[in-house]
Ligand code: SF4
């Protein structure tokens with residue numbers, strides 16, 4: 001499946017505190033209601049935490065969640 | 072809902088019925104739209120309305136005597152709309168000839184004998200449908216064609232006849248036909264129409280034609296033409312044309328023809344707010360522009376919309392129940408694709424007002440509640456719609472908040488105080504005061520803290536509701552089946568239907584009977600009453616609340632929409648959860664309709680309408696004010712987190728004070744030192760993020776060490792997904808003390824790196 005890129009997925013100066021790692025744009029799987037997408041998100045390669053910004057969560061992500069809920 | 076159910080429901084809504092003028096008009100001119108366009112001065116479009124329906128518009132618009140006026144509802148408010156005068160004015164304005172585009176030729180031919188208005192109308196209808204017509208007449212138009220005695224201005228009839236000729240009517244001289252000749256015409260043509268005002272039918276030796284079809288014992292022969300007003304002659308020609316068509320198609324001659332002529336419309340129009348306006352008198356040579364506009368402007372635009380006028384929800388979705396029923400039916404039967412009506416289904420407050428107002432008792436409440444149950448059953452209910460409310464219900468019914476006890480020192484209860492989870496959330500101190508007061512007068516008064524199950528019922532979660540109710544039932548039984556005293560109209564209704572064997576009464580009645588608090592006598596306030604929608608069908612309850620308020624000296628005012636016509640606060644049916652924006656619009660609209668100091672007897676109404684901008688008190692704010700607050704009508708509404716804490720704290724307080732039992736030990740996340748910025752608290756409220764969700768996230772981050780840091784500001788971010796929602800918290804931390812700046816959430820799950 002193709003990787004979705006969104007402008008809201010910028011690391012914007014955030015890094016992983018525990019691992020001391022930079023967050024690198026990485027394809028990450030997101031799931032909701034039997035649907036799966038691969039989105040490029042800032043990601044710590046060591047512990048696997050992916051940053052989901054407020055803009056992304058309350059914007060595009062919320063829209064897609066609502067769409068999927070009505071399917 | 073199946074097809075038949077949909078049809079039945081649709082029939083209950085009369086909004087799509089024609090106005091009575093259109094129903095009365097033998098040709099069913101859309102007079103309502105005509106008046107709108109005339110009022111706008113749009114003569115050519117208005118003329119279009121007439122030409123669409125009238126077979127010979129130039130003639131009939133000038134000659135119709137206006138039988139519609141007998142049915143016009145405006146006649147009760149000044150006088151019927153003068154449609155004939157308006158049509159004449161319109162006909163004069165439009166000088167361009169009528170353009171009729173016939174349908175493609177059908178290869179059928181009809182012979183019309185006689186050229187009165189009936190014959191000409193039949194011919195006009197038939198040629199417009201692509202059917203060839205041969206019309207025999209000595210003088211098409213008959214007396215209308217007499218130059219010196221015609222009621223028509225010269226040239227009008229001629230141009231209509233010209234138009235018909237262009238459309239393909241073949242005008243031929245009159246012929247006299249015997250029965251045998253008539254039979255041979257029936258062989259040559261596909262049907263024959265006789266206009267008896269010109270053609271003598273005596274030689275044919277036939278019975279009177281059938282009233283419904285104008286048919287005779289000769290199949291395919293139809294006899295039109297009546298003595299009387301031109302519009303009735305034209306209608307008779309139209310009937311003969313329709314019968315010929317059906318005959319040629321081999322269709323049923325009688326089915327579905329009950330509304331062909333004048334009939335009675337089922338449309339309901341409320342004239343209560345309509346001010347009388349006198350008709351505009353018609354000068355000898357007709358209206359001028361301003362007079363025509365003014366007369367057309369008197370049209371009431373009859374329609375129902377009784378329900379829509381009083382419901383923000385019905386209005387905002389832009390249509391009316393008949394249309395909504397179809398949308399909800401389609402939503403339910405869809406196999407693949409988007410369910411467009413989910414939001415429609417989940418936004419009704421289930422308040423029941425529409426059914427009370429509707430002349431056909433259409434109930435959006437029933438429709439939406441059943442649709443919700445269907446969605447839940449099929450697994451298609453959007454998760455986000457009611458999850459937060461159901462979590463809240465489960466919290467109120469869980470170990471942290473629920474309590475069911477007989478009074479301290481007693482073994483069984485004669486009575487049981489049931490304050491309801493929202494009153495407990497909004498004013499725990501009042502619940503405590505009421506309970507102390509009640510126990511003083513009724514020693515056997517136990518208490519039950521929990522939710523009545525309304526959120527499960529409203530969200531269509533049948534099995535969750537059954538679970539909540541069976542727990543409630545067994546607690547009530549273990550207390551000795553006491554009489555239940557409710558402080559909330561919703562709880563009272565829910566419990567009544569769930570425990571049919573229980574005796575249930577309102578707190579207001581019990582206080583009235585056993586004694587009101589001394590402190591509350593002589594309040595001397597003037598108050599406007601807001602009835603909760605769950606008291607719509609409870610006249611006794613509404614009266615009990617009023618009697619009690621009056622007996623403490625309050626002077627009560629009523630608004631127009633009160634009692635059984637009351638409007639919902641926006642909380643009903645979980646609207647405020649499923650569609651928060653509409654929920655607050657509903658609250659604001661109701662708050663605006665309530666003037667001055669308002670009082671109500673539902674804790675949720677109080678809080679919703681207070682957020683909507685009303686100065687509003689709960690009855691208990693008046694009987695048991697909180698000395699620390701002062702202005703009770705402006706008392707702030709506690710947010711979601713505070714509501715939960717209020718419930719839990721009240722339980723702890725009662726256990727400690729009345730039963731000398733220690734409360735539960737605090738949860739580990741409660742022991743974190745956390746404070747919040749105002750901005751954080753307000754977005755959390757809007758996003759339905761609880762302080763406990765934030766605390767759990769911070770605790771998780773502390774325990775795992777997992778968090779993000781910002782290289783310039785040094786701020787931290789933590790994330791955690793307890794069950795179905797992932798929370799994010801942005802914060803600062805100093806020596807184990809947390810300061811929260813922001814929080815957000817999403818339902819989508821991060822399933823790890825894709826690589
Ligand atoms: S009240 Fe509403 S549902 Fe009832 S007939 Fe009128 S428009 Fe239809």
Ligand code: SF4
Pocket residue numbers: 378381382383384385418419420421422423424425426435436639
């Ligand atoms: S909110 Fe009330 S009035 Fe409006 S449609 Fe629903 S039940 Fe009817």
Ligand SMILES: [Zn+2]
Pocket residue numbers: 016017018019020021044045046047048049
């Ligand atoms: Zn890491």
